[in-house]
Amino acid sequence: MLTYPVIDPVALQIGPLAARWYGLMYAVGFASAWWLGRVRAAKPGSGWTALQVDDLITWMVAGVVLGGRLGYVLFYDPAYYLANPLESLSIWRGGMSFHGGVAGVVLVCWLYGRSIGKSLLEVGDLVAPLVPPGLLAGRMGNFINGELWGRVTDVPWAMVFPTGGPLPRHPSQLYEAALEGLALFVILWAYAAKPRQRGAVGGLFLLGYGGFRFFVEFFRQPDVQLGLVALDFFSMGQLLCLPMIFAGLYLMLRKPTVSPGKPARA
Incomplete structure (x- = not known):
């Protein structure tokens, strides 16, 4: 068994102002998405400008935060927030859903794409490779906070979380x-x-994330207010991954779109 490295969740504090590791991880995620987006936009023939990437990432921040919070409220504890509606606004107390964040980002990408004459699929293809570094940072934030731990086990690398x-x-x-x-x-x-x-x-992002998350959920402790929600075996996280997996397969396996007199779109 490994010893859990207890880390102060507050990375830096100056008087009443405190910077928490979890918030810093969000900042790292957005900063990495912005930088990687500019790298992709700079490639010849990308069809994107640096300014468009700047605008898109700005709107994605709003999509992640609002969508993530709304998703948590609706998917994971609707009864509590129905009884305490003002608590839905208390983002600083925790409670974010990745799947809700994805929905928020998809909506933002669609709206922004329309404003610059690009389809949702075009915007999604740019955004998809930018997301995983933020996921890595976010999960490290969860680990530092000692939250969202896994199920009880006797594997040699198991940890006792506070x-x-x-x-x-x-x-x-x-x-x-x-x-x-x-x-x-x-x-x-x-x-x-x-x-x-x-x-x-x-599509590969949807398939890859959905598949990886579905697998890891077998080792992650289900949310206490929900438990296992399907057949006493599958978690809410796994159910929410299924549409992602199917959508990803569809996007990757569908036949190329061909217009009369034009080659198939790449």
């Missing part, structure tokens, strides 16, 4: 950081380096 009771558990935050963050980034960046059919890069 808020998880006396029994050793899977460090599932690190599993997610490695798979949804590092591995998915390497896969997407390499795949996007060559011309692909429109929507394929975004």
Whole structure:
């Protein structure tokens, strides 16, 4: 069994002002998305400008925060927030849903794409490889906070989390950081380096994230207010991953769109 490295969740404090590691991880995620977006836009024939990337990332921040919070309220604890509606606004107290954040980003990408004459699939193909580093940072923030730990286990790398009771558990935050963050980034960046059919890069992100998250959920402790919600075996996170997996498969396997007199769109 490994010893959980207790880290002060406050990274820096000056008087009443405190910078928490979790908030800093969000900042790292958005900063990395902005930088990687500019790298992609700078490639010959990308069809994107640096200014467009700047605008898109700005709107994505709003999509992630608002969508993530609304998703948590609706998917994971609707009864509590229905009884305490003002608590829905208390983002600083925690409670964010990745799947809700994805929905918020999709909406923002669609709206922004319309404003500059690009389809949702075009915008999604640009954005998809930018997301995993933020996921890696976010999961490291979860680990530092000692939250979203895994199920009880006796594997040699199990840890006892301060808020998880006396029994050793899977460090599932690190599993997610490695798979949804590092591995998915390497896969997407390499795949996007060559011309692909429109929507394929975004589809690979949906398939990759959905598959990795579905797998890790078998090691992650289900939310206490929900437990296992389907067949006493599958979690809410797994159910929310299924539409992502199917949508990703569709985008990757669909036939190229061909217009009369024009070649298939890449």
